[in-house]
Amino acid sequence: MTPAPDKKPDRRPPYQHAADELRRDIRRGRIKPGEQMPSVRELQERFGIANMTARSALNVLRDEGLIYTIHGRGSFVADISDATGEFTIDYNPPAWYLAKKAEAEGEEEGGAGKPDGESAGSSLTDLLTALRDEIRALSAEHQELRREVEALKRAQQEPKP
Incomplete structure (x- = not known):
């Protein structure tokens, strides 16, 4: 018998895992408002996911209002926080x-x-x-x-x- 793993495996879909990590980066200020998000290719390499999976992760963040996309330019972090780093009234998680x-x-x-x-x-x-x-x-x-x-x-x- 193989021993039980110490920690439960992450059962979330890969795009959700990537979106959660990116959301965490935004919340912690690693990616600041106005800064460009990593490209789809960079997300593929970082998370070991497919092109469409990386796009789905960005779509989740876009749907939440955390990022916006400019066609031909890329995705950028929206300015959704006040001076304290908390979400403003304009953003509804x-x-x-x-x-x-x-x-x-x-x-x-x-x-x-x-x-x-x-x-x-x-x-x-x-x-x-x-x-x-x-x-x-x-x-x-x-x-x-x-x-x-x-x-x-x-x-x-x-x-x-």
């Missing part, structure tokens, strides 16, 4: 990130605030409800932006007097 952060803080305190089975179920329900609401709001915003883009395209195509 996803509900799953806040839940994970709260869980980690609870573990640091020696597990004193760990919920029992019943409250864990209700907190999961609350989390899922919050995620659903976020998705609906983002979807509505996305549809509105699509309509605006279509209107702008139509306005550009109209003949000028």
Whole structure:
């Protein structure tokens, strides 16, 4: 029999692992607001992942508002923090990130605030409800932006007097 590993293997998808590491680098100031993110090729080499996996990691950060991309130039860290390094009101981390952060803080305190089975179920329900609401709001915003883009395209195509 082989001995059990000391630590559980990381079961997150590779793109999520890469996104978490990059998010951590941004939060710790290793990559500052306005600085260019590592290229997809550099991410491939750093994390040992495929091209599309590296792109997916960047997409996660872009969807969260941590980075923005300029076509043909690359991805850059958004200015989402104030002087204290905390997220400003303009940035709303996803509900799953806040839940994970709260869980980690609870573990640091020696597990004193760990919920029992019943409250864990209700907190999961609350989390899922919050995620659903976020998705609906983002979807509505996305549809509105699509309509605006279509209107702008139509306005550009109209003949000028």
